Structures are given as structure tokens and as C-alpha cells.
Amino acid sequence: MRQALLVIDLQNDFCLPGAPLFVAGAPACIPRAIAAVEGFRAAGLPVIWVMRRHRPDGCDIDRARRALFAVRPFLCASPGVDLVEGLAPLPGEPVIEKRRWSAFFATDLDLLLRRAGIEHVVLAGVQTPNCIRATACDATSYDYECTVLSDATASESDAVQRANLDDLARMGVHILTTAELLARLPRRAAASAAE
């Protein structure tokens, strides 16, 4: 079953202390996300980058966040909108801009995955209760197998992270550490991807 890695919202405005939408657990998960990216590339499997980005006038901001954006705009201009240091797409790796929680909502992600013959998506990034969970929920709804990497995703606290991973497991989402997932990647994926 062909897998792809989705790297979600690992942008400065979520990941740097003091940023407008800082997630406390984000800094600790970044090395694991980097390891996941490197493992998928080494296996010849796709890495897809998902980033939340808004227009500077805020016309595409969620209704629930309009007041917050008016006080302190976020995710609409460099460097806040950029990926954190250590993460960057290679030429040819798709980058998807999203406006809402789910990476599937109002994007072409499903189209890309189906066209590429992907049946299993693996999620890394922030934050687990919002964009990771919403993406996992949509992934299962579209009948993709879905794995969330427990140590390459993050929340504002360990309690929130744990509760969300438990809920997702009960919804049929696989929960694995990055090391566990990488150990299970097909050995001949590189050859298969080159067909």
C-alpha cells in the first residue's frame, strides 16, 4: 500500500516561542518530523508539504479567528508564514496552501493523492487537536489508511496530545512513533517509485 508523508503547518508562527499561534510542544517534535521527511525521501516515497497561509487583508481567515487576526496578523507574511529552519521542500515536492484545519478542506490534496496512487497517508506537524486531527478525520472519510506520528506531532500539553491520540486510535487511525513507522516502510519503495 503506497504511502505519502504529509508535513502539516510546521511554520514559524506555530513553532517559534512568542509567535502568534505558538504550540508549546512544537519545538520538540521538529527533529522527528525532519527524520520522517528524510526517511520517506530515502525510501523513494512522496513528501507533501501543507502550509496554512492567509491573505494579508484577512479575507480568508476563519470566522472564529477574525478578531485574533485583527489584533495580530499571522501566517500571511514572511517570516511567520515560512517553514521552520531545518525543513524545506525539495524541487518537485508538492506544496499545498490551506485556509482551514483540514489539509483536505478547499485544497487539491485528494486529487494529488489519488493521481499518485497513494492509499495511506502519514501525518507529521502541528497541532494535534486541530489540523492533524481534522486531516486524519478527512483522510479516513476519504478511505485512506492514516497513521499519525505520535512524536512528530505536538499539542499545547502532554495531556491534550495523549487524549487526542487515544481518540484517533479509536477512530481507526494508526498511532506510531517515527522510528516505528520508518522501520515499516517498504524496502523496495525506491525501486517501485521509479517505475
Added chain:
Amino acid sequence: MRQALLVIDLQNDFCLPGAPLFVAGAPACIPRAIAAVEGFRAAGLPVIWVMRRHRPDGCDIDRARRALFAVRPFLCASPGVDLVEGLAPLPGEPVIEKRRWSAFFATDLDLLLRRAGIEHVVLAGVQTPNCIRATACDATSYDYECTVLSDATASESDAVQRANLDDLARMGVHILTTAELLARLPRRAAASAAE
């Protein structure tokens, strides 16, 4: 801001002890859901019924639940698929069949709400971490205001219920008891609805 009540998955296969997908908290929430339905009707505001239903051969079952369905089919034949006793649509109240977690996924719910001029959806039903949360997440993504009724929704445990309501509050979803919500319904909604 015009509101509608969405009554989600209050069907026997989720709500009766011993049913295939029984949610432990379901029986206790049903009287509150009934109160919410009566309150919206009394205010002249729409009640929309959302029910999960599957074809008897299981061709539309979530991939994650196919094995479970093969052992013990659910939500595909009376009386398991029926609404629990005490709840029934009135003539003219829309009934929406869904196949996945979110009431918006592969249904005409957004179309109905927009056509009716609804800007705020209020959620009752089961279960909170799955279909209630997925629907709330999509509702905010579509820029509806969203309220989840804390005592007219239910989970398998109080801990799961509490953790999910806390997460949803942080996503901008309003959390109210049924009594709190009903006390805030516009007094002249009935006149407005008749326009």
C-alpha cells in the same frame, strides 16, 4: 444570526445498551436532545436530522470499519438504524443520511443551510469525539458559528467528553448546556421564520 439545530446519530445502534456501536453516555443525553428539539420548534427555528446509514452489502462502509461490519452489520436495517424512541422528525424537517463522521461529508447539508440562511449551527447527538467533533470542525471551516450542547451530546466516558469539549472550545466552538442555549434563543424567531 439565524440558528438551526442538527440532531446527529441518535439511532438505536449507537444509543441502546448492547447495540453494535453503543456509546455509554448516550442514554443520559437523550432527554436533553429532546428538550433541544422542542425548544427549537417552539422558537420556529429549523431542526435538521442527521443519521448514519449504510447499504446492507457494506459497500459504503468506512475502510476502517469494514472488518467490524463484516462480523456484525450495523446502521443498515431497522430497528438498529432507526431514531431512538422519543425522537422523530416532523413533516417538513429535513433528514440527511451520511456515511462518515462529519454531517457535511458527502451530503447536501451545506447546501441546505445556505439556502435557509442559517449562520449558526447547534449540535446535539453522539458521539462527541467522532461525529459531533467532525461536524463542528467542518462547520467552523465553512464559517458557520457553531455551538455544541454539552449535555445533549455524549461520549464513552466523562473524561473523553470533557477533553473533547475543551479542545473544541479552543477551536472557537461555543460550549453551552441545553438550558443555556434555549434561554438565548431569539424571542421573535417564530415571527422571523414565518417571513
